[in-house]
Amino acid sequence: MALKKDIDFKLYYSVKEVAALLGVNESLLRYWEREFPQITPRKSGRNIRQYTKEDVETVRQIYYLVKVRGLKLAAAREVLRKEKPAVERDAEILRRLQSVKEQLDALRRELNALE
Structure with a gap:
């Protein structure tokens, strides 16, 4: 699963940074912007997308609903509209589990290197 790393403390992220963070194409993010009114990156004077942490x-959350849970876009929109707190919680749990898995993998590599 993607969700590669935590976002750091920047005010804005480019579409390229967000795509890399999630392991998806920039074009998918632009498509999701059209499909999900909840995604509202601001655009600079040169029409460059600037995503906030929110x-x-x-x-x-959309990634979790569509890519992990396998929901169709219409269903994901409905879930976000009705169950946003539960989706936030589930996405956070998944992110933390991914982080723990990465830490365990790193420890396993270190142990193997010692043998």
């Missing part, structure tokens, strides 16, 4: 979290 936008990134919303995209993570």
Whole structure:
């Protein structure tokens, strides 16, 4: 699963950074912007998308619903509309589990290197 790393403490993230963070194409993010009114990156004078931390979290939730749970876009929109707190919780749990898995993998590699 993607969700590669935690976002750091920046004010804005480019579409390229958000795509890399989730392991998806930039075009998918632009498509999701059209499909999900909850994603509202601001655009600079040169029409460059600038995602806030909240936008990134919303995209993570959509990723979880569509890519992990396998929901169709209409169903994901409905879940976000009705069950946002539960989706936020589930996405956060998944992110933490991924982080723990990465830490365990790193420890396993270190142990194997010692043998």
